Amino acid sequence: MAFFTHQIRRGFSSSIIKNGVIKNVTIIGGGQMGAGIAQVAASTGHTVTLVDTSEDILKKSRKGIEGSLKRVVKKKFADKPEAGEEFIQNVLQNVSISTDAGASVQAADLLLEAIVENLKVKQDLFALPPVSLNTSSLPITDIAGSTSRLDRFGGLHFFNPVPMMKLVEVVGTSTTSQETFDSLLNFSKALGKTPVSCKDTPGFIVNRLLVPYMMEALRLHERGHGSKEDIDIAMKLGAGYPMGPFELCDYVGLDTVKFIIDGWSAKDPHNPLFASSELLNKLVAEGKYGKKTGEGFYKYK
Numbered sequence: 001m002a003f004f005t006h007q008i009r010r011g012f013s014s015s016i017i018k019n020g021v022i023k024n025v026t027i028i029g030g031g032q033m034g035a036g037i038a039q040v041a042a043s044t045g046h047t048v049t050l051v052d053t054s055e056d057i058l059k060k061s062r063k064g065i066e067g068s069l070k071r072v073v074k075k076k077f078a079d080k081p082e083a084g085e086e087f088i089q090n091v092l093q094n095v096s097i098s099t100d101a102g103a104s105v106q107a108a109d110l111l112l113e114a115i116v117e118n119l120k121v122k123q124d125l126f127a128l129p130p131v132s133l134n135t136s137s138l139p140i141t142d143i144a145g146s147t148s149r150l151d152r153f154g155g156l157h158f159f160n161p162v163p164m165m166k167l168v169e170v171v172g173t174s175t176t177s178q179e180t181f182d183s184l185l186n187f188s189k190a191l192g193k194t195p196v197s198c199k200d201t202p203g204f205i206v207n208r209l210l211v212p213y214m215m216e217a218l219r220l221h222e223r224g225h226g227s228k229e230d231i232d233i234a235m236k237l238g239a240g241y242p243m244g245p246f247e248l249c250d251y252v253g254l255d256t257v258k259f260i261i262d263g264w265s266a267k268d269p270h271n272p273l274f275a276s277s278e279l280l281n282k283l284v285a286e287g288k289y290g291k292k293t294g295e296g297f298y299k300y301k
């Protein structure tokens, strides 16, 4: 259990607040989560700078945002396609892209991190000035160790797909000031999300409950007690989940899932729940990361 107090903090966005009222947001990491958060922030009138390691990745992020916005306006502006197109252009104008994290931080009220689920990489990033974190499983306090602004540091855990999922877990550490925590709560509400308050404990609320369930599904399948298809159907039709565990893993990204499990296993090596999975390791080694690469547990397209 000691592991858990350290562990489920992974998998969210770490954030640093520079100013109490958040208008300008810099998001580091333009992958699934960073692009989704950028879209929602820009759609709700925030100015966003999206930072990643290459122009190519950032162009892909913008294209992803545009595609997702098209799905949003199809419903929202069903009778007014021109207004829908105008909305898309206005939102895109609120998003600029950059490969220079240091420079992009200067004008930000909130620096929000949504990069790869790797403690060392996240810690290196937080050696920069003020940041918020989007880790799925890392203790935000561990990441915060590399910043000198501990009172302005907290966690925002968004859910995938960000434009559709209403929840944000707002995470305070023992050093997060009340002002910072309130700013993160208010920012989440300004995005149109419903925030819940969490302590910096492993998995916060959702992943503390979700990960053991997902791991049990994997073990059940590895024991030969159910095909992945049947397990997914069972959990959708029997438990009312929108996706089964294998579909959800493909959706999250098997690389991210492996980072989460390996990180937790390193902290609690004797916990059978986090023992490595040959099936998962094989898929990741083959570059089959799920929906984003066209194949994971299932094939896409």
Ligand SMILES: CCCCCCCCCCCCC[C@H](O)CC(=O)SCCNC(=O)CCNC(=O)[C@H](O)C(C)(C)COP(=O)(O)OP(=O)(O)OC[C@H]1O[C@@H](n2cnc3c(N)ncnc32)[C@H](O)[C@@H]1OP(=O)(O)O
Residues within 6 Å of the ligand: 010, 011, 012, 068, 069, 071, 072, 075, 135, 136, 137, 158, 159, 160, 161, 162, 163, 164, 165, 207, 210, 211, 214, 215, 217, 218, 242, 243, 245, 246, 248, 249, 252, 257, 260, 261
């Ligand atoms: C088994 C192996 C185990 C291994 C171990 C596991 C380790 C643990 C892993 C933990 C991972 C944690 C990750 C993270 O920290 C926490 C998370 O984020 S967990 C993920 C939470 N998300 C979910 O649970 C998603 C569940 N799925 C859904 O809600 C829906 O399926 C969906 C994604 C919304 C899609 O809905 P569908 O009905 O299936 O499909 P449609 O395509 O018809 O979409 C419906 C509706 O939504 C609109 N839409 C969908 N996506 C977007 C988008 N990106 N942007 C904009 N709009 C979108 C779509 O247009 C439709 O609109 P409509 O037509 O209705 O107007």
Ligand SMILES: NC(=O)c1ccc[n+]([C@@H]2O[C@H](COP(=O)([O-])OP(=O)(O)OC[C@H]3O[C@@H](n4cnc5c(N)ncnc54)[C@H](O)[C@@H]3O)[C@@H](O)[C@H]2O)c1
Residues within 6 Å of the ligand: 010, 011, 012, 013, 028, 029, 030, 031, 032, 033, 034, 051, 052, 053, 057, 101, 114, 115, 116, 117, 118, 121, 125, 134, 135, 136, 137, 157, 158, 159, 160, 251, 252, 253, 256
């Ligand atoms: N995928 C999910 O369902 C999900 C849900 C909630 C939280 N999270 C968490 O959000 C974070 C991001 O996950 P994702 O799914 O968006 O991953 P992703 O792989 O889609 O995107 C990560 C992005 O970070 C970029 N990156 C890596 N190192 C960087 C650096 N030093 N500077 C700038 N950019 C860098 C990569 O180029 C990539 O574009 C992870 O911590 C993950 O655990 C993921």
